[in-house]
Amino acid sequence: MLDQDHLFRFVFENTDMRGELVRLNASFQTALKYHDYPPPVRDLLGEAIVATVLLGATIKFDGSLNLQIQGSGPVKLLLVQLSSERTFRGMAEWDPEANYAGDKWSLNELVGDGRLAITVEPENFGDRYQGIVDLCADTLSGVLENYFDRSEQLKTRLWLGASDATAAGLLIQLMPQKNDKSTHNQYQEESDDWQRVNHLSNTISMQELLHIPTKELLHRLYNEEDVRLFEAESLSFRCKCSKPSIENMLQSLGYQEVSEVLAKEKVVSVKCEFCKQNYQFDTVDIERLFSESISPVVPKTRH
Template identity: 45%
Template sequence: MSDFSQRFLFDDSDVRGELVALDASYRHVLAKHAYPEPVAQLLGEMLAAAALLVGTLKFDGLLVLQARSAGAVPLLMVECSSERELRGIARYHAEQIAAGSGLHELMPDGTLTMTVEPARGQRYQGIVPLEGSNLADCLSSYFATSEQLPTRFWLNADGQRARGLLLQQLPADRLQDSEARAANWEHVVTLAGTLSTEELLGLDNETLLHRLYHEEALRLFEPRALQFRCSCSRDRSARALISLGQADVEQLLAEHGGEVVIDCQFCNQRYAFDAADVAQLFAGAGVQPPSDTRH
């Protein structure tokens, strides 16, 4: 299993953790676009973050992380479903990107938005400034300013692999004393802060946790698979056309040589509809396979 998250739990304190490893899914996202190295790294970190966050939520639906700025990278967007399917995209101005650029150079004065879209129930959204030295610090600040449990992130990506570590303080159970809880939380966070980029990217989970917490009693649970999958489809593209109205779609057909093409920004899949397709669509015949009139 090359793409997975794995939960761990400290037996003697109220802290849980999660580790995520993305290889194939990360490379699949990068294969769709020729991202400069700094953009690819930042996108990998956001993919790892979304996978970690899904592990903290109990819901059926979609988690969306979106960062926006007026800088060299105006948009980073990652989605992770409760089925643990990932996709992501970045928009960038190549001429403004220098090798080794970090978050502040790429996305100055940006904002980070986390949206939870449950299959049933109310949509939730939170927005914070992109402050901090990196994306992990920004996400940690997001949780610090919300009513969520204290949560810290460590994220790295190198264009081939994306890795993440999350620590989260749980409600008081094993440690009831507030000072003891605070001291324990500071202890586990400080140890995690000694982890190097090379260690996070290169060590397997058992070795990594032993390196950090060999004096602690903890349980490592079974890994859970993650994978790249785009949610685009011909059916969804057809519904988008229907929402425009028949007159507007027919106008698009006339302007584009008798064919309307919808491109998925995430996976570059193309969905083409000619006049026969559009006629079937607005006649209520549903979404048909590409018609034989198009070659």
């Protein structure tokens, strides 16, 4: 079904506003199947994945767009990576000792004090970009609205939701006016159009966001508006871990550290944090790896 695992972009004709709607089903299920997340952690991860997809559709990037949350609560780390080919992977590190009872968890209860970073890692050349905001709102959508306001100077609203089967999000944004050479101040003014569309969007329920077919949903929300919908773009889960990337990571750790693990464990085993794929290296593999490793030191990154 076209509605599933797709991103829809649309514009409000004769205004400076655009929108995006994303719904992830099978791809979200794939991201979840390697983990056993408690429901509040799963929902936050789902929201973070759709938020990254929505974000990725508003900025041009070539390589990887990362959304990372670090905190002091039960969720210590949450990381989503989106590629310019519209594949993603995501994971959360959570405290198994914490009590996850109850279904209404604020961002603060889950993450505690923390920060959210948006990073663009270019594929080949180009600048690495990073924007950081404090977790100064009770919801991920609130934090991201602040981020857009401060870092991108674009008025933006987001509605995010996730359940065990689906993660979905809606974004509306006031675009910069093309011929305006003045600063962004003008865009901060809330026009009647913006206020009206904002109000209409705000009527969306979680049930509608997660389940109503896209065209029907847009009609329900904006039936008085002139909305032009663009062709849908598909999204899928893909983990980019590979044996060579794990070998690079081991080489960057250095022979001494790796051989100490080998001596103790008899085998060096590395599990991908996203897809749980296990990579194993025995003595022969490690000797071969380091006898070949005249390559330059590779920076430590997530593999």
